[in-house]
Amino acid sequence: MPVTSPRSVAAPQHSPVPSAAGVWFVVVWLALLITTGWFEALRFVAAAATPAGPMLAFTEWDPESTLPFVCLAVLPLLLTVRRRSRSRHPTPDSRRRAASTVLSATTPPTTEENSSAAQKTEREPQPASRVVVAVCSVMIFLTSLLCSWRIGATEVALLAVPGIQHRTLPFAKLPPEFHDEYSYLLQARIFLSGQLSCPPMTFRPDLFHQVHVLNERRTVSRYFxxxxxxxAPFKAFGRPVFGHRIAGALAAVFFFLSFRRIVSTTRYLNRTRFPTALLGGMLIAASPGIAAFSNLLLAHHPTMLALSIFTWAFLKTKDSAVFRNSLTAGCFLTLAMLGRPMTAAGYALPWGIWLLxxxxxxxxxxxxxxxxxxxxxxxxxxxILNHDATGSWTRSTYQEYTDRYTPRHKYGFNNALPSEKTALADETDVMNSYDRWAENLTPQTAVRNVGHRVLGSLQWSLSIFPILFGTLMTVPPLVSSFRNSGDLPGKHAPETTVPDRNPAPRCxxxxxxxxxxxxxxxxxxVHIPYxxxxxxxxxxxxxxxxxLLLLTAAGLGYAWRILTTRxxxxxxxxxVCVLPLVGLLPGWVSCEPFGGRSKVDAFISERAWARTRLHYFNE
Structure with missing residues (x-):
């Protein structure tokens, strides 16, 4: 009886693609083909009603549906060409497979042959070396920085104003647009001065209120x-936007490392595991929405970085239960909660339940x-921060500011009932207008907001239909996780001889x-009640x-595994790579079929309107 090496650890078994997975692939492919085809048909009908006629539809594409429809429609042609090529020109491999099939049908296999076949079936791919992982991490990091730089370096034309020479400026060198950005910049300067807050400003204190700065007992940002x-350190060098770009690039790397651990335990991926993880990291690095927000001085990128490291450390914790891993995960979850508390709580809730x-x-x-x-x-x-700013240990600056200056922007339903629409005492028209801007939240409004957020996240993360295809293709692996004892807490996968350095889970x-x-x-x-x-x-x-992009990559990797059977x-x-690529093209490439402007260029144009006017004011 063979003795298992003491360095053996559990590893997922090689699993053939189940027949139901092929059926599910066809269902998903057909559903999206029909959906995109329907939108394309509507586009042709609308073009036929114009003086240019149906030919207009060939020159004006829908950035969300046209290229995905073409990509989906090409797949049957590839399968047909492959089938005919096999029948007309059988390869030596196909001849050998056919001969071995006939031979195996007439000759009973020996025990050694059975053992050899089992070893081939269960053979696992070798884990990627540390050098390969490091190279891929650097590639993801640089791709993210390049995408962020591309947006920030885009030249924005300044209007011809008397006394100001007509010229252009990079988007990143224009003043910030949102009041949140000014609030963070002020707090960064306060931190650089070695203080948690500073004495209140008595000259025009309302101006500080307009940029979300609490200016009562102390002057401090309302945000966490x-x-x-x-x-703060990037502000000290005069380029605070660099911090957000680096945070986005590091987050992409840590999500790649986290996803590598996730797919290493996902059944039916086998040889596609590392390419799938790499695809997930590259999609995050090249996401137009993530790159766009890296040029805004908001809380998202520092929080996303903290959550990515939390995810990576959490997955390391379940591998070995080493205290330092859980401590690392806890530290970065805490940092995320000090950035965006509601977001951190919503993100970590499922992980906390699993940990319990x-x-x-x-x-x-x-x-x-x-x-x-x-x-x-x-x-x-x-x-401590609360006590320094508000005098109370439990009352945050965010709560103090909201209750005093923007009560209709509070969290919850019926936040702005008509009977409560009264002007705030001792405040300017600007603050009163901002408070009245809030719409009363009803169940109908909440449903509409959820729809907008889902659609917006699909459009800006990548594109609607590539994400739908990828996420729907994760259904078989998700379902199989309930049937596979190795995917459930407390259960052990079948043991195989794999070195300890294998990133696959140990137990x-x-x-x-x-x-x-x-x-x-x-x-x-958690954001419904806003x-x-x-x-x-x-x-x-x-x-x-x-x-979303990690789930998309997992589904695409699974689709790749299914397609390799045909x-x-x-x-x-x-x-499989072209499908997300056609989703990225309208996000980054400006061309006439897409209206002459990409998603990121539309983002720059919209954000530049206010930024250029603030630039004129500063000059």
Whole structure:
């Protein structure tokens, strides 16, 4: 009886593609083909009603549906060409397979042959070396920086104003647009001065209120401290936007490393595991929405970086239950809560529930302590900041500002009832107008906002139909996780001889795809009771973007595995890569068929309107 090496660890078994997966692939492909085809038909009908006739539809494309429809429609042609090529020109490999099939049908296999076949079937791909992982991480990091730089370096034309020479400026060198950005910049300067807050400004204090700065007992940003603390060193060098770009690039790398651990335990991916993880990282790095927000001095990118490291450390914790891993995860979850508390809570809720179940099954409190200690320290730090700014240990600057100056912007339903629309005492018309801007939140408004946020996240993360295809293709792996004992907490996968350096889990496999999906749902749910759908209709659920792209990559990797049963591997890989690529093109490439302007160029144009006028004011 063979003895298992003491360095053996659990590894997922090689699993053939189930027949139901092929059926599901056809269902998803057909549903999206019909949907995109319907939108294309409507476009042709609308073009036929114009003087130019139906030919107009060939020159004016829909950026969301036209190229995905073409990509989906090409797939049957590839399968047909492949089938005919096989029948007319059988390859030596196909002849050998046919001969071996006939031979195996007439000759009973020996025990050694059975053993050899089993070894081939169960053979796992070798894990990528550290050098390969490092090179891919650097590639993802640089891609993210390049995409962010491309937006910031876009030249914006300044209007011809008397006394001002006509010229252009890079988008990143224009003044910030949102009042939140000025609030963070002021707090960063306060931190650089070595203070938590500064004495109140008595000259025109209302001007500070207009940029979301609490200027009563002390002068301090209304927002939580992580963003200003992250910006402070970059502000000291005069380029605070660099901090957000670096945060986005680092987040893409850590999500790639996290996803690599997730797909290593996902059944039916096999040889596509590392390419799938790399695809997920590259999609995050090249996402037009993520790159666009990296040029805004908002809280999203520092928070996203903290959440990405939390995810990576959490997945390392479940592999070995080492205290330092759980402590790292707890520290960065605490930082995320000091950036965007509601977002961090919604993101981490499913992971916390899973951790609680793990603790009950294993009766191990060590990882829980690793999370509890940083969280308690974070609340203590927040209490100190609250006391310094408001005089209360429990009342935050955000709550103080909202209650005093923007009561209709509060969290919850019926936030702005008509009977409550009275002017704020001792405030300017600007603040009263801003407060009255809030719309009363009703269930109907909440449903509309959720629809806007879902649509906006799909459009800006990548594109609607490539994300739908990828996420729908994750259904079989998600369903299989319930049937596979190795994917459930407390269960052990069949043991194979794999070195300890293998990134695959040692004993249990976190249902990573389920946790990503659950975090997306929770982030939408926790923001339902807020009246505003967000900047670009999605910024409140901005942190769903990397998770959506990871699910998309997982589904595309699974589709690749299915297609390799009918197509050559390179052809299948090409089709799978082209589908997200046609989603990225309208986001980055300005051309006439897409109206002459890409998504990021439209973003720059919209944001530049206010920025250029602030630039004129500063001059």
């Amino acid at each position: 401290p992580l963003t200003a603390a992250w910006m 179940r793990w603790m009950i099954v294993h009766r191990n409190l060590k990882p829980v302590a690793g999370y509890a200690v940083p969280l308690v320290a974070g609340f203590v730090l927040l209490g 249990i496999a976190v249902p990573g795809l389920w946790l990503c999906l659950s975090s997306i749902v929770c982030l939408h749910v 009246w505003f759908d967000g900047i670009l209709h999605w910024h409140y659920v901005f942190e769903t973007a990397p998770l 197509l050559p591997e390179k052809t299948a890989a090409l089709w």
